[in-house]
Amino acid sequence: MASILSIQNLSKQYEGGFQALKNVNLDIEEGEILALLGPNGAGKTTLISIICGLVNASSGTATVGGFDVVKDFRQARSLIGLVPQEIALEPFQSVIDGLRFTCGLFGKPKDPALLRSILEKLSLWDKRDAKTMELSGGMKRRVLIAKALCHEPRVLFLDEPTAGVDVELRKEMWEVVRQLKDDGVTIILTTHYIDEAEAIADRVGVIRSGELLLVEEKDLLMQRMGKRQMRVELMQPLDVIPEALSRYNLEYSAEEQTLIYSYEANGERTGIASLFADLGKAGIILRDVQTRESSLEDIFVGLVEDKS
Numbered sequence: 001m002a003s004i005l006s007i008q009n010l011s012k013q014y015e016g017g018f019q020a021l022k023n024v025n026l027d028i029e030e031g032e033i034l035a036l037l038g039p040n041g042a043g044k045t046t047l048i049s050i051i052c053g054l055v056n057a058s059s060g061t062a063t064v065g066g067f068d069v070v071k072d073f074r075q076a077r078s079l080i081g082l083v084p085q086e087i088a089l090e091p092f093q094s095v096i097d098g099l100r101f102t103c104g105l106f107g108k109p110k111d112p113a114l115l116r117s118i119l120e121k122l123s124l125w126d127k128r129d130a131k132t133m134e135l136s137g138g139m140k141r142r143v144l145i146a147k148a149l150c151h152e153p154r155v156l157f158l159d160e161p162t163a164g165v166d167v168e169l170r171k172e173m174w175e176v177v178r179q180l181k182d183d184g185v186t187i188i189l190t191t192h193y194i195d196e197a198e199a200i201a202d203r204v205g206v207i208r209s210g211e212l213l214l215v216e217e218k219d220l221l222m223q224r225m226g227k228r229q230m231r232v233e234l235m236q237p238l239d240v241i242p243e244a245l246s247r248y249n250l251e252y253s254a255e256e257q258t259l260i261y262s263y264e265a266n267g268e269r270t271g272i273a274s275l276f277a278d279l280g281k282a283g284i285i286l287r288d289v290q291t292r293e294s295s296l297e298d299i300f301v302g303l304v305e306d307k308s
């Protein structure tokens with residue numbers, strides 16, 4: 001599939017010298033959902049803001065649909081919808097008037113059939129004449145999405161779409177996102193919630209201190225999540241791991257006098273029985289054994305924690 005969004009060597013240094021993005025490279029395919037995971041201050045909003053033309057990059061390029069976000073700003077921007085995290089709506093304005101106003105901002109003719117189809121998709125058609133202040137929190141968030149869709153963007157950015165909302169509303173938002181994907185919209189969402197990325201993303205990107213640490217298919221990450229660890233504490237310290245145990249790719253923690261064996265939790269064979277047999281043959285005596293499951297959360301926390 002073709003890239004709809006291409007980011008090359010993108011860096012951002014804010015005035016005052018703070019380096020918010022460091023040489024980010026990312027290609028996003030048309031029709032995919034990418035979740036950008038990262039702790040506060042990682043650079044997610046900076047990245048989105050550069051692509052949307054709200055912040056200037058210090059170096060590097062970004063193109064949307066082949067249009068450079070700086071040189072071809074208008075064309076690039078016309079392909080992008082942005083749903084901000086904060087709900088900023090005119091309280092006395094009706095839903096439909098809000099949408100008409102947004103169309104005007106993009107210089108789009110008011111197309112009643114289009115507005116109707118957007119509102120129907122977001123289950124807001126019945127509320128078209130309601131003032132925004134009369135809507136529930138979930139409806140307001142859907143109005144923000146409707147406004148972002150008025151100019152029929154091909155790429156939609158959702159900045160923390162479910163920050164601070166209850167479980168039911170989060171699921172409702174996820175359903176909306178899935179429907180948009182079915183309509184062919186490419187979606188990039190930022191989130192702090194790993195379960196959100198698990199629930200809806202095709203790919204997950206992890207960003208920390210301005211660096212994109214990994215971008216991977218969610219299913220592959222889930223396989224990694226399925227890893228388990230067995231920690232075998234030994235009676236005696238070990239100088240070297242015996243050659244006979246090399247096929248288990250064991251790690252050894254001298255501090256804890258512990259051998260660490262990682263294996264696929266869902267694999268057909270865990271290899272534990274043969275490992276025990278081979279440990280016995282090698283004359284290694286065990287003091288204690290523990291198993292633990294590593295989760296996507298572990299992987300994420302391990303990646304983003306500042307090791308400095």
Ligand SMILES: Nc1ncnc2c1ncn2[C@@H]1O[C@H](COP(=O)(O)OP(=O)(O)OP(=O)(O)O)[C@@H](O)[C@H]1O
Nearest residue numbers: 014015018020038039040041042043044045046047
């Ligand atoms: N205009 C600015 N001037 C200076 N520094 C800024 C500016 N905007 C953001 N930053 C800094 O850049 C870093 C990245 O901020 P950014 O908002 O992109 O992070 P984020 O990943 O979106 O965080 P959050 O999850 O909290 O929204 C932060 O340390 C922030 O303080």
